[in-house]
Amino acid sequence: EKGGYEHFMLKEIYEQPKAVRDTISPRIKDGKVVIEELNMSDEEIKAISRIQIVACGSAYHVGISAKYVLEEVAKIPVDVDFASEFRYRNPILDNNALVIIISQSGETADSLAALREAQARGLKVLGIVNVVGSSIAREADNVMYTWAGPEISVATTKAYSTQLSAVYLISILFGQIRGTVTKEAYKNMVKEIQKLPEKIQKILEEKERIQWFANKFASSHDIFFIGRGLDYATCLEGSLKLKEISYIHSEAYAAGELKHGTISLIEKDILVVGVATQEQLYGKLVSNIVEVKSRGAYVMGLTTYGNYAMEDTADFTVYVPKTMSCFMTSLAVIPLQLLAYYVSVAKGLDVDKPRNLAKSVTVE
Numbered sequence: 274e275k276g277g278y279e280h281f282m283l284k285e286i287y288e289q290p291k292a293v294r295d296t297i298s299p300r301i302k303d304g305k306v307v308i309e310e311l312n313m314s315d316e317e318i319k320a321i322s323r324i325q326i327v328a329c330g331s332a333y334h335v336g337i338s339a340k341y342v343l344e345e346v347a348k349i350p351v352d353v354d355f356a357s358e359f360r361y362r363n364p365i366l367d368n369n370a371l372v373i374i375i376s377q378s379g380e381t382a383d384s385l386a387a388l389r390e391a392q393a394r395g396l397k398v399l400g401i402v403n404v405v406g407s408s409i410a411r412e413a414d415n416v417m418y419t420w421a422g423p424e425i426s427v428a429t430t431k432a433y434s435t436q437l438s439a440v441y442l443i444s445i446l447f448g449q450i451r452g453t454v455t456k457e458a459y460k461n462m463v464k465e466i467q468k469l470p471e472k473i474q475k476i477l478e479e480k481e482r483i484q485w486f487a488n489k490f491a492s493s494h495d496i497f498f499i500g501r502g503l504d505y506a507t508c509l510e511g512s513l514k515l516k517e518i519s520y521i522h523s524e525a526y527a528a529g530e531l532k533h534g535t536i537s538l539i540e541k542d543i544l545v546v547g548v549a550t551q552e553q554l555y556g557k558l559v560s561n562i563v564e565v566k567s568r569g570a571y572v573m574g575l576t577t578y579g580n581y582a583m584e585d586t587a588d589f590t591v592y593v594p595k596t597m598s599c600f601m602t603s604l605a606v607i608p609l610q611l612l613a614y615y616v617s618v619a620k621g622l623d624v625d626k627p628r629n630l631a632k633s634v635t636v637e
């Protein structure tokens with residue numbers, strides 16, 4: 274049932290082009306984004322005052338990316354909360370707020386409780402869910418399914434990627450209806466989003482380089498991920514993936530925060546992964562890389578093809594194809610999933626069933 278792959282995780286990593294395509298294509302008709310399941314009129318979409326995203330773990334990281342994309346494209350203010358925080362914090366939300374709960378399993382106890390809490394306050398809840406007929410899917414007012422198919426490995430990969438795609442579709446649609454994107458930009462986004470599957474495929478074809486690098490750093494004790502903007506969201510996910518299955522301590526930092534404390538942890542030969550795919554922030558990130566390097570860090574740079582200046586600064590550079598900056602997380606995360614996977618394999622760990630973890634967290 275692993276289809277010839279050594280682990281479910283690798284199989285699911287490889288299923289990403291298809292999963293992303295299956296999530297996107299049914300929602301694009303004649304060059305337009307159409308999400309029937311939203312069940313929202315244009316008037317309702319125009320009236321949204323803010324969006325509250327609630328989720329746990331990797332789904333929460335999708336929420337962080339969603340904040341950047343929705344605010345940029347649809348100009349709607351977005352808050353993101355861990356479900357375990359949201360449910361107890363008495364959030365201030367008016368009737369025109371839209372609550373989005375993101376969950377692969379649809380059974381995460383805190384996310385389900387957050388959904389009920391939102392509904393008890395009279396708010397409409399949209400679920401972005403993978404498992405059909407799960408509790409969150411049944412109880413949400415509307416459900417947008419991610420079509421990732423069954424995900425077995427505890428570490429999520431393809432569900433995460435399809436959640437990102439769902440969020441992009443919503444952002445493009447809301448931007449169009451609210452008049453915050455030009456016709457030109459709209460057309461471009463619709464075109465670019467459909468190219469993501471083949472670009473993910475291309476990254477997967479270069480997995481040997483990551484595998485080689487993972488073997489080299491498998492005995493690390495601490496790894497830092499730094500990025501700005503959407504690259505920070507990518508770092509959060511890359512770091513969680515690594516912790517979860519390789520048992521290496523790692524942290525993700527918004528690169529500008531380094532100077533406010535964390536840089537004291539950087540010493541000789543510590544691995545720092547610098548993610549730099551956001552053009553407007555590229556120079557800033559490069560200067561952060563220079564700073565950690567001067568403290569002795571070994572730097573893996575992750576950037577887009579064409580940005581070859583990175584080679585002068587990083588010790589090892591991984592390139593991914595370019596897409597619009599707002600969709601870059603979908604591509605930049607792939608090498609980080611592979612990195613976590615190959616480190617875990619190199620250490621001989623139980624990749625699909627890491628210690629102390631369950632696929633769906635059904636207790637608080």
Ligand code: M6R
Nearest residue numbers: 330331332376377378381428429
């Ligand atoms: O099923 P859910 O999406 O609600 O699960 C949320 C988290 O438990 C989940 O994303 C977890 O962080 C993953 N194991 C990360 O790979």
